[in-house]
Amino acid sequence: MDELDILKKKWQQQEETLPQLSYKDIYKMILKKSSSIVKWIFYISIAEIVLWTVLSFFVPESSKQINEKMGLDGVFLAFNIINYLIFIGFIILFYRNYIKIKVTDSIKELMQNIIKTRKTVKYFVIYSVSTSALLLIGTNIYYYFNQHQLFTLIDKYLQQNPNMTEEEFLQIFFIIQVVLGLIVIGIMLLFYRIVYGILLRRLHNNYKELEKIEM
């Protein structure tokens, strides 16, 4: 008989020392809300999808008019249609993965399904960030080659005339564009560190342990 078998014998005798809950205690528990990791992942994912969808709507009217005058409206329209189709595709994928998460699966399947759901959202955000970045870079390159036209247009839309030369203005304009772009990417990276650090570190570690067993 090995040590674990001795523990096994005693293990079954520990029941007398276990707490005993009454019918009422347990009944009260089923009325409470879950705070499981899946729920958090679901909320965070929905928030990410909503945030990126809302952000893409959030283009000031003046900027739209400038782009229209710059001759970019056709390109933007095509881009938006493709973009929304891809968004819808991602949302369908996310939902399909989410409903596959079942607490009655084996430990491994459950972990795989959670990781898969999370990955869909991760790819969604990577897609959103990189298309936004590409769009930003593309538009700015286009602006750069048409700077004079851009300056006259913006000048027209600004209520107060900034006391700047065309050259100064354009310099500041491009610097602001770059800084804003970097800030958005920085926030995204920070967000991911937090989400993965807090919510998923334990899950990933446990999943790795399970995989090690199968190697």
Add this chain to the structure above:
Amino acid sequence: MNKELEHSFVTQLQENQNIVHKICRLYTNDSDSHNDLFQEITIQLWKAFPKFRGDSKFSTWMYRVALNTAITLYRKSKRTINTQDYEGVSFKIASEPYDDTEEKQLKLMYSAVKDLNDIDKALVFLYLEDKNYREISETLGITEVNARVKMNRIKEKLRTVLNP
């Protein structure tokens, strides 16, 4: 209908609550987190209960949901990480004459099991609950052969802890 379902669920869980308590004891270190985990397992069991068809025993079904919750779904609260102040653990059975060295070894063994990682702990738990390797492998989602190999390794590890 809903009332019936509730009644049937609460009754069965009350009868089988020891399983959940044992898992909570293994995966948490103080009574607050024990209660937290018990609460979360109860909710997960209740959410899954309408789909429980009774083609397996209620207790068998419980092992899976409860372990899944403890290992994957439950978020440990920060305040309880790294504390080892669980007081309720004792194998002393009042009516039995007690061998002190055996008691000491058991305590050592129990704390060694608690120090294992979440997955190994689940394996040991199912083993201690007298589950066969087929059930263990199905609950974890690994092959039976690998479950055996892993279990032997854990036994080896525990042996070295007890006989350094």
